[in-house]
Structure formats: structure tokens, C-alpha cells
Amino acid sequence: MITRTPIAVHREEVEAGGSGARWQRQLSESIRDPATLCHRLGLDPALLPGAEQGHDLFEVRVPEAYLSRIRAGDPADPLLRQVLPLGDEARAVAGFIDDPLQEREHAPRPGLIHKYANRVLLIASPTCAINCRYCFRRHFPYAENAPSLREWDATLDYLRQDETIHEVILSGGDPLASSDRRLAWLVEQLDAIPHLKRLRIHTRLPVVIPDRVDTALLAWLGSTRLQRVVVLHINHAREIDAAVEAACSRLQAAGATLLNQSVLLRGINDDVETLATLSERLFEAGILPYYLHVLDPVAGAAHFDVDDREARTLVQALRQRLAGFLMPRLVREIPGEASKTPL
Numbered sequence: 555m556i557t558r559t560p561i562a563v564h565r566e567e568v569e570a571g572g573s574g575a576r577w578q579r580q581l582s583e584s585i586r587d588p589a590t591l592c593h594r595l596g597l598d599p600a601l602l603p604g605a606e607q608g609h610d611l612f613e614v615r616v617p618e619a620y621l622s623r624i625r626a627g628d629p630a631d632p633l634l635r636q637v638l639p640l641g642d643e644a645r646a647v648a649g650f651i652d653d654p655l656q657e658r659e660h661a662p663r664p665g666l667i668h669k670y671a672n673r674v675l676l677i678a679s680p681t682c683a684i685n686c687r688y689c690f691r692r693h694f695p696y697a698e699n700a701p702s703l704r705e706w707d708a709t710l711d712y713l714r715q716d717e718t719i720h721e722v723i724l725s726g727g728d729p730l731a732s733s734d735r736r737l738a739w740l741v742e743q744l745d746a747i748p749h750l751k752r753l754r755i756h757t758r759l760p761v762v763i764p765d766r767v768d769t770a771l772l773a774w775l776g777s778t779r780l781q782r783v784v785v786l787h788i789n790h791a792r793e794i795d796a797a798v799e800a801a802c803s804r805l806q807a808a809g810a811t812l813l814n815q816s817v818l819l820r821g822i823n824d825d826v827e828t829l830a831t832l833s834e835r836l837f838e839a840g841i842l843p844y845y846l847h848v849l850d851p852v853a854g855a856a857h858f859d860v861d862d863r864e865a866r867t868l869v870q871a872l873r874q875r876l877a878g879f880l881m882p883r884l885v886r887e888i889p890g891e892a893s894k895t896p897l
């Protein structure tokens with residue numbers, strides 16, 4: 555049994571500039587204020603007051619590797635719209651709430667969400683490399699869900715004792731924002747639980763900082779006995795550049811099956827051409843389109859909403875364009891349901 559605390563290991567590694575230093579440097583050098591974001595992209599300064607307003611509610615975070623894919627001077631750029639705060643975020647809209655999935659009711663322990671049969675979700679990191687404006691966890695109380703060492707042990711005991719659990723989902727935040735030593739520790743603990751079969755990692759980091767998929771990550775990912783599934787989050791084909799493709803190839807070489815889930819977002823991917831191009835591009839990069847989520851009604855994101863009728867019409871048209879294996883399933887997450895609900 556390894557006894558070093560993952561928290562202490564994490565701090566030690568950051569201080570020492572450990573094996574993850576290159577991506578961690580990119581993470582720490584991310585753009586964190588609207589003025590810099592607007593300036594770097596040559597955007598109209600008139601956008602700034604609204605951006606500051608949105609930033610006060612949910613801070614801006616954009617790494618350089620993602621910034622380089624945004625078209626300068628274009629406020630409608632679909633990548634920019636995912637990261638630029640707007641004054642609209644301060645508007646209260648009926649039905650859009652802080653915890654749209656009622657996750658807090660399914661958290662038996664800090665950092666552990668158990669709402670579906672056979673699988674649990676661990677909040678493995680409270681932070682992300684990018685702050686997506688439509689994020690359903692933009693109000694999530696991460697501070698209350700940052701387990702101490704004792705709580706991690708209790709969480710692992712919970713997994714050990716419930717033999718119906720076959721799959722662990724690492725989520726966040728972005729789980730890959732944790733250090734490799736911390737993740738290696740966690741995966742080693744999971745590996746030793748005989749009834750676990752699969753490790754699923756929900757992450758956007760290989761997309762927004764492709765250097766995250768480095769040798770240290772591949773070492774723990776490649777050595778677990780658990781089947782590995784990496785669920786990426788890509789909403790637009792232009793998010794996939796050569797570096798992202800190379801990162802995907804490395805993940806596959808470490809034995810990971812790659813799936814993608816997108817969110818249907820007004821002004822970003824709410825047309826057939828964009829969705830068809832996204833599916834084609836995903837498959838070229840070795841990623842299977844998996845889910846197309848309708849927006850979770852989170853406070854501050856109502857301006858991204860596409861209603862169900864329009865979503866169904868889009869997907870019907872998409873079906874005329876794509877081979878079956880390129881079709882993502884249009885779904886909604888409904889609190890209390892045993893799985894995602896197809897639309």
C-alpha cells in the first residue's frame with residue numbers, strides 16, 4: 555500500500571518543476587483576464603465591459619495553445635465564443651440554475667458522485683485548463699469537493715466495498731489538470747480493486763494543451779490493467795489541429811479508446827455543416843463521435859441554448875449527411891434518470 559499523500563506529492567512536484575513542467579508552465583501562463591484576451595486577439599474594446607462582467611462571475615482562462623487557433627479580430631469566431639465572457643452571463647433566465655444536474659444530491663462523499671448503476675465519478679481536480687462559458691459546473695462548489703487524504707481513503711474504501719461498481723470516471727474540473735504523480739497514485743489504488751474493469755477519463759486538456767499528453771501521463775495510462783476510455787470534449791472541427799491529432803495518437807498508443815462529447819451551442823456549432831465537419835474531423839483524428847448534448851440549463855449560459863425542436867431537426871438533417879458510425883447521439887441529462895436521455 556502506497557502511503558504518500560497525493561496532495562503532498564502534487565505540491566512537491568509543482569515546486570520541483572517535475573516531469574509535467576512543460577504543460578504545467580503552459581497552464582500557469584494561461585490568459586486570465588478579459589483585457590489581455592481582447593488585446594491579444596485585436597478585438598473591439600467595446601466588448602470589454604461585458605467581458606469583465608462575465609469574468610466576475612466565472613473567470614477567464616485560455617491557454618496559449620488554444621488561443622493560437624482563434625481567428626484574430628473576429629468576435630463571432632466559434633472558438634472565441636466558447637471562452638470570451640459576455641454581459642449576457644449576468645442575466646437571470648427562468649429555469650437556468652446553479653446546479654442543473656442536482657449533482658450535490660448524489661455526492662455520498664466529498665469528490666464522489668454516484669448517480670448511475672455500476673459506475674461512479676470522482677472529482678479528481680477542481681480546476682480546468684480552459685474555462686468554457688457554458689460549463690454546467692461553473693457554479694460547482696469545488697472547495698467542498700476537494701477531498702483530504704483521509705477522505706480519499708474513505709472514497710477508495712467506498713469503491714472497494716461496493717462490488718457492483720465496475721467503472722470509475724475521473725472528472726473535474728479536468729482530471730488531467732492534476733499532476734501525473736497524483737494520478738499515477740490514484741490509478742494504482744484503483745488498479746488494485748478487483749471488481750473495477752474500466753477507467754474513464756473525461757478531459758479537455760489534450761485538446762486545449764496537447765503537450766499534456768506527455769511521457770509521464772502515458773506511463774501511468776499505459777500501465778494500468780483497467781480498460782481505458784478517454785472522453786474528449788470538442789465542439790468544433792477547428793479545435794483539432796495537428797498537435798491535437800498527435801496527442802490523440804499517443805493516447806491510442808497507450809491503449810485508450812477515444813470518444814468525443816460535444817455540446818450543441820448557439821452561435822458555435824448549431825448548423826448541419828459545422829456538425830458534419832466536426833464528426834468527419836473527429837474520425838480523422840481517431841475519435842468516435844459519441845454524444846451531442848443539449849445544453850444543461852446552468853445559470854449564465856442561457857444565450858447558448860438551442861431548443862429541443864431545433865436540435866432534433868438539426869440531427870435529422872445530419873443523419874442524411876453522415877454514415878451511422880459518425881452520428882453522435884443527441885442526449886439530455888435529466889436529474890434522477892438512470893442514464894442520459896436520448897432526444
Ligand code: SF4
Nearest residue numbers: 682685686689727758
Ligand atoms: S473543460 Fe469541461 S469542466 Fe472545464 S470548464 Fe470546460 S466544460 Fe467545464
